[in-house]
Amino acid sequence: MAESFRLPGRGRLAQARTARFTFDGKSYGGVAGDTLASALLANGVHLVGRSFKYHRPRGILSAGAEEPNALVGIHRDASRKTPNVRATVQELYDGLTAVSQNRWPSLGFDVGAVNDLASPFFSAGFYYKTFMWPKAAWKSLYEPFIRSAAGLGVAPDQSDPDHYAARFAHCEVLVLGGGAAGLAAALAAAESGLRVIICDEQAELGGSLRFESGAAIDGQNGWDWAQAAAARLAAMDNVRVLTRTTAFGYYLQNFVALAERVSDHLSSPGGLPRERLWQVRAKRVVLATGSIERHMVFPDNDRPGVMLASAARTYLNHYGVAVGKNVGVYTANDSAYAGAIDLKKAGVNVAAIVDLRDNPSGPMVDEARALGIEIHGGRGVVRVGGRLRVSSITVKPRTGGDGERTIAVDALLVSAGWTPSVHLFSQSRGKVTFNDEVKRFLPGTYAQDCISVGACNGTDGLAATIDEAYAAGAKAAREAGGKTGKAAKPKVEASESWSRGMLGAGPGAEAGTTVKAFVDFQNDVTAKDIRQAVREGMQSIEHVKRFTTNGMATDQGKTSNMHGLAIAAEELGKAVPEVGLTTFRAPYTPVTFGTIVGHARGKLFDPTRRTAMHGWAERHGAVFEDVGQWKRAWYFPQRGEDMHAAVNRECVTVRKSAGLFDASTLGKIEVVGPDAAAFMELMYTNPWQKLEAGRCRYGVMLREDGFIYDDGVVGRLAEDRFHVTTTTGGAARVMNHMEDYLQTEFPHLKVWLTSISEQWAVIAVQGPKSRDIIAPLVEGIDLSDEAMPHMSVREGRICGVPTRLFRMSFSGERGFEVNVPADYGEAVWEALWAQGRKHDACAYGTETMHVLRAEKGYIIVGQDTDGTVTPNDAGLDWAVGKKKTDFVGIRGLKRPDLVAEGRRQLVGLRTRHPDVVLEEGAQIVADPKLPVPMKMIGHVTSSYWSENCGRSIALALVEGGRKRMGETLYVPMPDRTIEVEVTGMVFFDEKGERLNG
């Protein structure tokens, strides 16, 4: 199909460089440098989508990021389907596939358009009104309906195969926006030699110079000057020019988030990331974000073919595309005249300019008239012909009366004036003020080290803009510590200028009318909806916004905010500033999840921590479990064993012979200094001063409120040196907790803490044969019971490398924990394994470790305790030093609630039927015959099948548990009620004889 609307020799694209693309399955031709929108328009395609709520046919309104209508899906392949892409931003590449959205079965005939007829049901606030009752209808009717109707576009159903990059960047001056103002500011700042970053959402810098044919700077036309200036900046070492990059979020202390679209415009992205997130910290920010043209609010102003005048100019002057063959113009300011003039000069018929102003005058008006264009002053467009494409406009005097006239057009350029883009300024927490003379909200009070220049600051005219921006760029650099000159200052030779315009609804859409005159195209909000919201009691613009959805969601009110505000103000009978502007939210335009996630996906989503012996465990078939960020060997199935069989075998083997267990993940802290013991006294409930060097003690750590915070075995290596162990999950927070007290409460103590969690790999060797296994490998340590009794620690060597050897047990068997420097962990494990094989020892994982400790009634902090358990509750009163006068938690323990009768205490539970294993977390009741909800008196904290005991075992927190020994309690489950008997916590070797066995 020929590009019948592409004008040969017009625009800046090399028209010979063609690219093919499809839209809704139909193939079209375009030109390299096109956007999808310009290419569609070149082919005469205006109808590109259906609206969100009413499914009305929609065309292309704009030529930039403010586009509310032309939202399409871009499908690269089965897994690369991006919904809601603005056709005006998506650059064309050869082979691009685009599909329209929100229509079925086709764009031209859409069943959902019935919503348009049913629109009385979808009026303002319909979300809040329609689906109220009956309640029962929610699940069956309303929710499925809303879910299928809501949302625009279809999310991809496969995982995203692209990769996304992220980078932090720092600069002295960050310039947001690369139009004339941004370029001038960047040129000035760059002269200082300081770091400057300038970004713009378009593929090329230049901003409105893209369409302003009347601009001339430094002897060049505006656009060529912009390209030369951009090239000059890009060539400087201290400047980074980021194109296709949207500043979408402005956070505190000049922290600005930029999304760079790296490869969405490429036919084959190769190895490039799709997008890159820049998190920029700038000393000074120059906001040069420009302004956005507003549409006119009149009945059926959303018909395809109705577009902003500046967009039509852009398509003509940049892309060489005429948006129609017989266009009309409807405006309330001069800028649309420039569009009419450009089109007329390009040979496009301009049927009429309808100007709401009574006696339009000035050079542009004169020029239009001189070109023979009919001008209808003091008139408005009150009706539009055509449904899938505008075919005519009906014009009427503004003040009413006769003289209605219908004019045939195939496109209508509209302009109600320009709205400064204060989005990022507002995000920076700056306060805008209303300038009544020009009817604009402009930056008022600044909250950060930034400055607005050019159109976003309400500055009209190119010369004034460049003056202001250049000065601001230089000032920003000076404030950031640089020296600047005037060498790079551009000289403006010709420019266009316009200001003013109108806010609110035009004739035909006044109060009292029921027409659809759209204020917010993306959210389908009409002038009528806003008036209705006010009538229904919404006084604040924030309420009007939420009730009508005007300016919400991804659009953020780029074209709609000011009209909506003016209509609300009129209905409220208040001035615009009294009604106030809604707050602009980040992101400025939608940002993909990929960009926000950046590198943090897959393997890099979160660190996966592995111990030194991980490889061995993997080679020996271990099944791993996640414990925080750690991968821990869970069990080691052999020859088709399931978990149950493997754990049973491991449990029996450890008690019969021995087992090897990787305990490396335990937190370890070296406490060193003459006051080490004094510090330990304060951190733990236990007494430490009298613990001899070479001995160990089980320590309990509380928070100040008296609840158990952590526990672990502590070895005293020397008078002034302790080797403290913590739980795996507690490693970092216990270190933080200890540092906190040491630095801020007890800074007088001469003691230091060093994390050695990862210095030492830890191999637990547990079982009656444990000493036999380690003995042949250990040098310089007497392993006899007399020389090295239970709960002692020695330094020496194993396999020729240094070790801190602990004699301790978390299984109830004779046991050792072999600490070796981490890089030796695996080799020492292998040596121990070779010894173990001689004694039929096994390797065991965390599940067996859990069962063995539960058989002995040893608690696990965080499983058997939950932050509300005291040492007494846990049966650990013996670990609290009774003569101590201070330790963290000493006062908390005396709180009335903590010493009250009836607290939940840790006890053992035996099910009446030994083969029934309780569920951890199951609730416990005293009387199962009570009506629901029953009074729950406790819950199961640990529960296992114990092969060694030949029955199930469990630990539970039960109200007054220790006074209930022998009592029968009940665990109600969905399918049955389980009878249990309260017992002591030790299920195996109650006398503890096996520690030396």
Place this chain on the structure above:
Amino acid sequence: MLLIRCPYCEEERPEIEFRHAGEAHVARPTDIASISDEEFETFFFIRANTRGTVYERWRHVHGCARFFNAVRDSMSDRFIMTYKAGDPKPKKLPGV
């Protein structure tokens, strides 16, 4: 992400190097074991939660690892100043 001046590193560092650690100038009673329930309540549970100027503890956990104090505006989130742990509450704040 805020910038926070660490009084030990003597420069501003990105917020993610730091961790908030609650209200500042809440001293642990030296005779804690013998204080009344009411005194313990005041010490342990009651916090000012001021709207406006707040005194906070922060730790430069991924930096020099020191705890320090900060004065911050809880409405603008802005740091007014930071000072070393153990230093007295500043009598005069910069710019106030």
Place this chain on the structure above:
Amino acid sequence: MAKAAAKTVQEAAGVERRPALGGQDMSAGGVKVAVLPPANRVSLRARQEAVASLSRALGVALPQKPKTSAAKGGRTVFWLGPDEWFVLDEQGGDALADCGKAKGLHSAVDVSHRHVAFAVSGPGAEATIAAGCPRDLSLAAFAVGDCSRTVFGKAEILLYRVSEQEFRVECWRSFSDYVFGLLAEGARDAAA
């Protein structure tokens, strides 16, 4: 404590040492990320009064200015905090034993195996690290010889600028897979 600290670590290894990621490297246009060989490392803590004697014992003056380091003969001492230094010996010296010779009160703990180190070098080194580190890494803000703990993605690292275009990145052993992975991603993007 001098006594305990003085225990020399004679690693007359009877078993093989297997450092994490031993010998791995990757490069992308303009950046090379290499896993560095094992080194001798000590976490040193002391009050001001012990600084002189520790400096003498180590043969390197402990740096006093935040973020700075001092190096002499294969041994580098990093300022990490007001009472904390990190001693790195890449030439087989025993820093722990040397600390033990100092008279001043201190804590010296061997952390040689706690860390894995990477060299990130080339014109793209700064951009590579900026993939996960929020610090300003320009020479003006982070000069040659500067060092500090900071964050890299979701891991804590010790960052040291060896030269204009080379950084040393150290992290805890179990984070090395993650840090290497993110450095590789950063390098790839820096080269893009």
